[in-house]
Amino acid sequence: xxxxxxxxxxxxxxxxxxxxxxxxxxxxxxxxxxxxxxxxxxxxxxxxxxxxxxxxxxxxxxxxxxxxxxxxxxxxxxxxxxxxxxxxxxxxxxxxxxxxxxxxxxxxxxxxxxxxxxxxxxxxxxxxxxxxxxxxxxxxxxxxxxxxxxxxxxxxxxxxxxxxxxxxxxxxxxxxxxxxxxxxxxxxxxxxxxxxxxxxxxxxxxxxxxxxxxxxxxxxxxxxxxxxxxxxxxxxxxxxxxxxxxxxxxxxxxxxxxxxxxxxxxxxxxxxxxxxxxxxxxxxxxxxxxxxxxxxxxxxxxxxxxxxxxxxxxxxxxxxxxxxxxxxxxxxxxxxxxxxxxxxxxxxxxxxxxxxxxxxxxxxxxxxxxxxxxxxxxxxxxxxxxxxxxxxxxxxxxxxxxxxxxxxxxxxxxxxxxxxxxxxxxxxxxxxxxxxxxxxxxxxxxxxxxxxxxxxxxxxxxxxxxxxxxxxxxxxxxxxxxxxxxxxxxxxxxxxxxxxxxx
Ligand SMILES: Cc1cc2nc3c(=O)[nH]c(=O)nc-3n(C[C@H](O)[C@H](O)[C@H](O)COP(=O)(O)O)c2cc1C
Numbered sequence: 001x002x003x004x005x006x007x008x009x010x011x012x013x014x015x016x017x018x019x020x021x022x023x024x025x026x027x028x029x030x031x032x033x034x035x036x037x038x039x040x041x042x043x044x045x046x047x048x049x050x051x052x053x054x055x056x057x058x059x060x061x062x063x064x065x066x067x068x069x070x071x072x073x074x075x076x077x078x079x080x081x082x083x084x085x086x087x088x089x090x091x092x093x094x095x096x097x098x099x100x101x102x103x104x105x106x107x108x109x110x111x112x113x114x115x116x117x118x119x120x121x122x123x124x125x126x127x128x129x130x131x132x133x134x135x136x137x138x139x140x141x142x143x144x145x146x147x148x149x150x151x152x153x154x155x156x157x158x159x160x161x162x163x164x165x166x167x168x169x170x171x172x173x174x175x176x177x178x179x180x181x182x183x184x185x186x187x188x189x190x191x192x193x194x195x196x197x198x199x200x201x202x203x204x205x206x207x208x209x210x211x212x213x214x215x216x217x218x219x220x221x222x223x224x225x226x227x228x229x230x231x232x233x234x235x236x237x238x239x240x241x242x243x244x245x246x247x248x249x250x251x252x253x254x255x256x257x258x259x260x261x262x263x264x265x266x267x268x269x270x271x272x273x274x275x276x277x278x279x280x281x282x283x284x285x286x287x288x289x290x291x292x293x294x295x296x297x298x299x300x301x302x303x304x305x306x307x308x309x310x311x312x313x314x315x316x317x318x319x320x321x322x323x324x325x326x327x328x329x330x331x332x333x334x335x336x337x338x339x340x341x342x343x344x345x346x347x348x349x350x351x352x353x354x355x356x357x358x359x360x361x362x363x364x365x366x367x368x369x370x371x372x373x374x375x376x377x378x379x380x381x382x383x384x385x386x387x388x389x390x391x392x393x394x395x396x397x398x399x400x401x402x403x404x405x406x407x408x409x410x411x412x413x414x415x416x417x418x419x420x421x422x423x424x425x426x427x428x429x430x431x432x433x434x435x436x437x438x439x440x441x442x443x444x445x446x447x448x449x450x451x452x453x454x455x456x457x458x459x460x461x462x463x464x465x466x467x468x469x470x471x472x473x474x475x476x477x478x479x480x481x482x483x484x485x486x487x488x489x490x491x492x493x494x495x496x497x498x499x500x501x502x503x
Contacts, residue, residue, distance in 0.1 A: 001054050002044045009037045070416050081110050083414065085337070086384070091408055094384055097453035098409035098446035118481035121390070124466025131463070134455045135470055137398050139233060139376045141329050145299025148198075148232040151180035152470065153389055153455050155447075156380045156401035157202045157237070157305070159187025161250050161259045162341035162418065164435035166443075167410055167427045172197040173440065174409075174447025183401065186237050186248050186273065188262055189225050199230045202305070203293075204237040205247050206273035208263040217279040219296055226297035233330070234293055236277075236286070236304040241338025241355070241381060243347040244307040247273035251342050253421035254430045283313075283320040290328055303330030303378070307338070308358040309351070311365075318369040327374040332401065333362050335381025339404045341428060342419035355381030356395060360475070363396025384408065386457025394473040409450035410443050 013033045019026045040056035043049070052059040065072075080088045089110070096103035111118070140147025155175055160168045162185060175182040175197030182197045184190075186204025193199055203210065203222070210222035226234055239245060250259070250271040260267035280289045286304070293302045308314060321327050335355025340348065353361070359379050366372040379397030383389055384405035392400045404412070411425045418428035426438035462470060465477055 001058075002056060005040055005044070005056050006037075009033065009040060013037065070414075074414070085339070085382070086404065086408070086414060090384060091414060094405055094408035094450060097457075098450040100445075100449040100453065103453070114481070116480075116482040120479055121387075121461060121465060121477055122479055123464040126466050128463045128466050128468050131459045131468070132456075134452065135459070137376065139303075139330050139399075140301045141327050141374045143294060143299070143326070144301050144329050146232075146301070147329075148181075148301055150233075150399050151178070151451070151455070152393070152399050152458070153383070153451055154180045154200070154378075154399065154401050155182040155406045156403035157183040157185040157200075157235070157240070158341070158403050158407070159185030159208075159248075159250075160190045160192055161185075161187040161254060161263070161430070162428060163407075164423075164426055164429055164438065165190075165192045166435045166438040166440050167407075168192040169195050170410055170438065170440045170443035171406060171447055172199075173444035174406075174451065177444065177448040178451045180451055181232055183235065187250070187259070189228075189231070190262055194228070194230055197230070198232045199228075200233040200235050201226060201231050202235045202237050204273055205275065205277050206263065206265075206271070207279075211264050213264075215278070219292070222293070223296040226293070226300060231297075231300065233301040233303065234297055235330075235332060236289065236293070236302070238277075238286075238304050238306040239309075239334070239352070240305065240340065241307040241334035241336045241352055242340035243343035244309055244336070244352040245275055246344065246347045246351075247275045249273075249340075249342040251419050251421070254341075256430045259430065283317045284324070286317070287320055287324045287326050291326055301329035303328045303332060303376075305332035305334055305378075307334045307336055307352040308361060309353065311361060314362070315365060315369075318365060318371060321371065322369060327371060330376040330378055330398075331362060331366075332378040332380060333359050333397070335359075337381055339407075340418075355379065355392075359392065359395045359397055384454070386454055386459075386461050389454065389458040390461045390470075390473065391478070393470045394475055394477050396475075405454070406447060406450065409446045410438060411446075 016026050016029045016033060020030050036057055043052040043056040043059065046053060051062055074083070078088055082088065083091070093103055135152040136149050137152060138147050139150050155171050169192050172182050172193055172195040176195060180198070181200050182193065183200040184193050184202050186202050186206060186208060188209030189199065189201050207215065207217045209225060210218050212218045225231065252268055252270045255267055255269060255271055257267045265271050280286045290302050335358055336352035337354055362377060366375060376398045377396055378399050378401055379392035380401040380403065383392055383400045383402045389400055407427055410427050412427045413425055415424050417423045421429050421431055423429040423434060426435040429435055467473065
């Protein structure tokens, strides 16, 4: 194609020059064509991009379409129930709740309910009265001196670095207004987190914010920050659903001077946190570390976050806890479908247990080892609606976190640009110009309303089941499509007669 490009290019140039010479029209073309020929020449001799080498100017169309593919998909192709990871309907629900406008839908469901994967709640003939107070639960076991009264829905871990400073400030101010907690993520506790909202301070393998010059855990720095009044709980990050077994990734484009200074790393290079902790290597070590953090923080709730992988390892951890008679105050269970700012695809798509089986496993294992009453279970994995909150509680969580739900409340449009610093809504970028689009004074109200309206919807669903407390929820509250054939055996009239007095 190179040859054709130059033949066509020079022919056009000669024709344009002649037309301009005789008719005095086509001046612009006469300027543009030589520029295109120079670009074309450059591309045809460069060795990096095969497409541009073969199609010296047309090749750019491919890059353009690739760049706008998510937008084309979202605006022209996607249907209301499509869209990944979140459908248009799911995103709209969050936007409406965040804006505090009507979130009811017209005409009926768009889902095909007669499918095996349908899942619904068994409502009661006698619904209870909807509780107007938003549900809360205490976190803090026997060794905790400063238990925390947490909301049932909170902001999941997302670092400053992954999110912009405006996003962090809006989240924190929203958390303050709605009295729920804001998890810092592993990037450290910064001034942007200290806007008055309750904080769960997350400690990852990079120990950002409590890190020695060598990158190991610094007890002095930890003690200083963990004792700040805003810090209500501390979470040790073992793994996260989107990339279990892989450390955090801060792409070079987002590693600004400011962030590098906060994290104590070199700017403008990609920072990979190590996959494992240097402060401990096994279950015993983790339990000692929990003890140490509890002492250093003067008894604040200490927990850990993980995505379940090898179930036997989790069981051994339970056995170690019992042997040491030391328990975390909470365990956060993150599903493999969880989100991230940046992760290798192999890890996002192919490592770790999804939320539903993981939560059921953790809950049942803690019950089996008779330690469930000592530990709160926090669930995170696509919790963006009242239904998802109720479902998480029924499957075994005591409270929930949402990351991408709160991102949507800030205006995230699922542009899938968190990793390259080009987030168009200013949520997941460090580009000062883009983040200006996110106005903290407007968006914090949305964060507040999303939380409030979602929990209110959860309260309404609870009332529909006829129950009055989330503590009464369990897995039996659900029916699934694949049960219907089984149910029909049990309850259709012919069988009913066998089981009842209808004979
Ligand atoms: C932009 C972004 C950044 C994240 N950063 C962290 C992090 O620093 N630490 C962590 O444990 N999880 C992190 N997560 C994972 C979330 O906290 C959460 O566990 C996961 O996304 C599942 O929740 P979701 O489905 O509500 O998003 C991040 C997620 C996103 C989307």
